[in-house]
Amino acid sequence: MKTLVIDGIKVRIQIWDTAGQERYQTITKQYYRRAQGIFLVYDITSERSFQHIMKWASDVDEYAPDKVQKILVGNKSDDVEKRQVATEQGVKLAKAYGMDFFETSAFTNHNITETFTRLAEQVLAANKKDLDLLRISLNDELNLTALEEEEGLGDGASGEQNKSCWC
Numbered sequence: 626m627k628t629l630v631i632d633g634i635k636v637r638i639q640i641w642d643t644a645g646q647e648r649y650q651t652i653t654k655q656y657y658r659r660a661q662g663i664f665l666v667y668d669i670t671s672e673r674s675f676q677h678i679m680k681w682a683s684d685v686d687e688y689a690p691d692k693v694q695k696i697l698v699g700n701k702s703d704d705v706e707k708r709q710v711a712t713e714q715g716v717k718l719a720k721a722y723g724m725d726f727f728e729t730s731a732f733t734n735h736n737i738t739e740t741f742t743r744l745a746e747q748v749l750a751a752n753k754k755d756l757d758l759l760r761i762s763l764n765d766e767l768n769l770t771a772l773e774e775e776e777g778l779g780d781g782a783s784g785e786q787n788k789s790c791w792c
C-alpha cells in the first residue's frame with residue numbers, strides 16, 4: 626500500500642506484484658480483472674524478458690478492464706554493463722502500444738516515484754468523470770445538511786426547538 630497526493634487528492638494505491646513464471650499465470654490473470662493501472666515490466670539486462678512483453682500485453686488486453694492504464698517499464702537501469710535492451714527499443718515498443726515508458730532501478734530508486742506518480746495520474750484522469758460526479762453529490766449532501774441545520778431541521782438541539790413549537 627502506498628499513498629500519493631496528486632492535484633491535492635490523496636490517492637491510496639494498492640500494489641500487486643504478480644509472479645512472472647508461466648506456471649502461475651492462471652492466478653496472475655485473476656488480478657487483471659479489478660486492476661485500474663498496470664506496469665508491464667521487463668529487465669533491461671534480459672532480451673528474453675523484453676520479448677515476453679508482447680505476451681503480457683495481450684493478456685492484459687484480454688483480461689483487464691478496457692479503461693485500465695498501462696505503462697511500460699524497463700527495470701535495472703543501474704546495471705549498465707549487462708544491458709541487452711537499448712532505451713530506444715523500449716521507447717519504440719511503448720509508442721507502438723500507446724503507453725508511457727520509463728527506465729527504472731529498484732536498486733538505486735531511479736524513476737520509481739515518477740513511475741508510480743505517472744500511473745496514478747493516468748488512473749485519476751481516466752476516472753475523472755466518476756470522481757467529479759462523486760464530488761458533486763458530496764457537495765450536494767454537505768449543502769443539504771448545512772441548509773437543514775440552518776433551518777433547524779437537523780438532529781440535536783434544533784430538533785428539540787421544533788418539538789417545543791408543536792406543543
Ligand SMILES: Nc1nc2c(ncn2[C@@H]2O[C@H](COP(=O)(O)OP(=O)(O)OP(=O)(O)O)[C@@H](O)[C@H]2O)c(=O)[nH]1
Binds near residue numbers: 732
Ligand atoms: N541491479 C538490480 N537488480 C535488481 C533490480 N530489481 C530487482 N533486482 C534483482 O533481480 C532479482 C529478481 O528480482 P525479483 O524482484 O524477484 O523479480 P521478479 O520480477 O519479481 O521475479 P518473479 O518472481 O519471477 O516475478 C533479485 O535478485 C533482485 O535483487 C534493479 O533495479 N537493479
